[in-house]
Amino acid sequence: MRNEIKQLTKEILQLKKERNAVILAHNYQRDEIQEIADHCGDSLGLSQIAAQSDADVIAFCGVHFMAESAAILAPEKTVLLPNKDAGCPMADMVTAEGLRKKKKELGNTPIVTYVNSSAEVKAESDICCTSANVVSVVNSLEGDSVYMVPDMNLAKFAATKTDKKIDWWKGFCPTHQLVTGNEAKKVKADNKGAPLVAHPECRPEVLELADEIRSTSGIYKFAKETSAKKIIIGTELGILYRLKKENPEKEFILLSKNLVCPNMKITTMEDLRDTLRSMEPVITVREPILSRARKALDRMLAVPRDR
Ligand code: 13P
Ligand code: SF4
Numbered sequence: 001m002r003n004e005i006k007q008l009t010k011e012i013l014q015l016k017k018e019r020n021a022v023i024l025a026h027n028y029q030r031d032e033i034q035e036i037a038d039h040c041g042d043s044l045g046l047s048q049i050a051a052q053s054d055a056d057v058i059a060f061c062g063v064h065f066m067a068e069s070a071a072i073l074a075p076e077k078t079v080l081l082p083n084k085d086a087g088c089p090m091a092d093m094v095t096a097e098g099l100r101k102k103k104k105e106l107g108n109t110p111i112v113t114y115v116n117s118s119a120e121v122k123a124e125s126d127i128c129c130t131s132a133n134v135v136s137v138v139n140s141l142e143g144d145s146v147y148m149v150p151d152m153n154l155a156k157f158a159a160t161k162t163d164k165k166i167d168w169w170k171g172f173c174p175t176h177q178l179v180t181g182n183e184a185k186k187v188k189a190d191n192k193g194a195p196l197v198a199h200p201e202c203r204p205e206v207l208e209l210a211d212e213i214r215s216t217s218g219i220y221k222f223a224k225e226t227s228a229k230k231i232i233i234g235t236e237l238g239i240l241y242r243l244k245k246e247n248p249e250k251e252f253i254l255l256s257k258n259l260v261c262p263n264m265k266i267t268t269m270e271d272l273r274d275t276l277r278s279m280e281p282v283i284t285v286r287e288p289i290l291s292r293a294r295k296a297l298d299r300m301l302a303v304p305r306d307r
Helices: 002-019 031-036 043-052 064-073 096-106 119-123 134-139 152-159 181-190 216-225 237-246 269-278 289-301
Strands: 021-026 039-041 057-061 078-080 111-114 127-129 145-149 165-168 196-198 230-234 251-254
Touching (some): 002 021, 002 031, 002 269, 021 031, 031 237, 031 269, 039 043, 043 057, 043 289, 057 064, 064 119, 064 289, 096 119, 111 134, 119 289, 127 134, 134 152, 145 152, 152 165, 181 230, 196 216, 216 230, 216 237, 237 251
Parallel strands (some): 111 145, 196 230, 230 251
């Protein structure tokens, strides 16, 4: 296995050079993918890197909506999604048609759309947000109410942090949704004194028990800065690889064994090599969706991170 990875690493690095490619990996990707990536990050950080990169090709190891955001922000680059089946079930919980119908009921209420959504849905939105900037994005809007799509848990979290009235689409992340309040209570009781840092895609009853609520990159920052020696992690398993590597003196407890996103685990080193070899599958977004979705993403990128 080790030799196989070594050989694949060699091939990928060679192809990367030939293609003038940059490899981006989300914080939930397999360990070896995170290891070979030029940049690992959360959805916000990776969008910013994609927008600024001077590579000709972006190999995006993540899920479809992330590669699509890169294609919107860097339309002159070739954006590759190494495994075409890497999707996000939460993003699939809302369609552009469904949102258009909802907008008719809502009148002028601004639509804040989580980046975990299709380009078509972003195109119907006033502004995007990620888990790293949701509160600042909501507060950046005029008026006293907003409508959030598609993650109800993220929306409920934002509602606890702002004076604005928030209503939401009833989508959720099937992976984070599996963690219950009782499970979180038990893990906290079994690890007395250890802070729980959780992703805002968790259920409200889990977030109520959290000491910190952060994006995936925010969780890395918290782990580095806290003086605690044992930390409970309320997000997907893939985050543990670099948490342990960057903080060898600390212990990390995963809040639940169910915190595994199959779509984030689907991309292999073989897929990455093959995509750089064949230059397929390419993710593209057509006009007029591209310009309309870009407006919502650009507007988000002008807002600072929450912290
Ligand atoms: P982050 O933007 O915090 O990395 O989260 C993305 C995601 O899909 C979480 O499930
Ligand atoms: Fe989508 Fe949840 Fe997987 Fe993130 S963890 S990509 S929100 S299904």
